[in-house]
Amino acid sequence: LTQLFRPLDMLGMVYRTIRQGLIDMAAMFKLMDEPQEVADAPGAPALVIRQPAVVFDNVTFGYDPDRTILHGLTLEIAAGSKVAIVGPSGAGKSTIARLLFRFYDPQGGRILIDGQDIRLVTQISLRAALGIVPQDSVLFNDTIGYNIAYGRDGADLSDVEAAARAAALMPLIERLPKGFETEVGERGLKLSGGEKQRVAIARTLVKNPPIVLFDEATSALDTRTEQDILSTMRGLAEQRTTISIAHRLSTIADSDRIFVLDQGRLVESGGHLELLRRDGLYAEMWNRQAAEQGDLSEAAE
Ligand code: ATP
Numbered sequence: 239l240t241q242l243f244r245p246l247d248m249l250g251m252v253y254r255t256i257r258q259g260l261i262d263m264a265a266m267f268k269l270m271d272e273p274q275e276v277a278d279a280p281g282a283p284a285l286v287i288r289q290p291a292v293v294f295d296n297v298t299f300g301y302d303p304d305r306t307i308l309h310g311l312t313l314e315i316a317a318g319s320k321v322a323i324v325g326p327s328g329a330g331k332s333t334i335a336r337l338l339f340r341f342y343d344p345q346g347g348r349i350l351i352d353g354q355d356i357r358l359v360t361q362i363s364l365r366a367a368l369g370i371v372p373q374d375s376v377l378f379n380d381t382i383g384y385n386i387a388y389g390r391d392g393a394d395l396s397d398v399e400a401a402a403r404a405a406a407l408m409p410l411i412e413r414l415p416k417g418f419e420t421e422v423g424e425r426g427l428k429l430s431g432g433e434k435q436r437v438a439i440a441r442t443l444v445k446n447p448p449i450v451l452f453d454e455a456t457s458a459l460d461t462r463t464e465q466d467i468l469s470t471m472r473g474l475a476e477q478r479t480t481i482s483i484a485h486r487l488s489t490i491a492d493s494d495r496i497f498v499l500d501q502g503r504l505v506e507s508g509g510h511l512e513l514l515r516r517d518g519l520y521a522e523m524w525n526r527q528a529a530e531q532g533d534l535s536e537a538a539e
Pocket of ligand 1: 301307326327330332
């Protein structure tokens with residue numbers, strides 16, 4: 239992937255931003271073989287964010303004309319809130335993320351960030367406002383410092399250090415003889431899933447976007463690492479709007495609001511306790527996962 243975009247280096251910062259967007263999104267959505275279907279509107283202005291609120295306003299979308307995936311979906315995500323999108327497999331969770339990044343345009347309705355229709359602003363400004371912590375982070379065959387600094391052009395060592403500290407990467411870096419200069423990736427040090435995710439979190443901290451999307455950021459991790467990463471993510475979430483796409487409900491129970499999707503429709507939304515009391519789809523998913531966890535801990539004993 240890096241080879242593919244290497245020639246763009248010469249063209250400077252704009253392409254660097256696009257490249258990062260592509261690589262992060264490719265990692266998140268595994269979308270490299272999908273066509274880019276959208277273009278900037280002529281004379282489109284940049285997205286300007288004062289309050290990073292996100293609204294899906296009656297959005298209807300299908301990848302193919304004969305199959306609607308999202309059916310008039312309305313989601314209101316308050317600026318600075320921490321929300322989660324949950325639901326059974328195929329409910330449309332990743333589709334929502336793809337639409338927010340404007341990989342596709344909806345066939346009906348609008349998506350607004352701070353009141354601006356994302357179809358009417360430049361894609362580069364849209365993607366600069368969005369951070370991703372993907373499930374499988376892509377690391378470059380370069381130093382760990384480079385991999386963190388990559389979040390923003392012009393990031394210096396103090397930015398990288400601050401981000402690494404906040405992402406709880408310092409214990410690892412201090413153990414390495416070459417510190418931030420250690421080569422990672424295929425040709426260098428192999429990092430564990432949790433360490434890679436911390437690099438992704440640090441990279442996002444350096445980028446400092448007002449809106450962050452977590453793609454089931456903890457799925458590949460054991461429970462203890464998951465708890466550690468969760469507390470790191472809480473730091474990342476401060477002052478930002480964060481949207482988590484989650485399978486494991488234990489990771490998102492403290493969200494300000496949880497949107498429960500089923501077959502492309504919003505079927506419930508609210509806080510964790512409120513949704514448990516409702517005794518609907520969320521409660522059913524929660525109880526099932528709790529039972530599975532019980533089985534797992536019994537099996538471990
Ligand atoms: P999971 O929890 O399994 O990741 P999800 O809720 O994220 O699922 P989506 O990936 O948004 O679900 O998929 C919603 C529906 O859209 C599914 O039926 C899926 O088959 C379909 N779909 C997803 N991507 C494409 C695509 N590129 N082209 C056509 N259909 C797609």
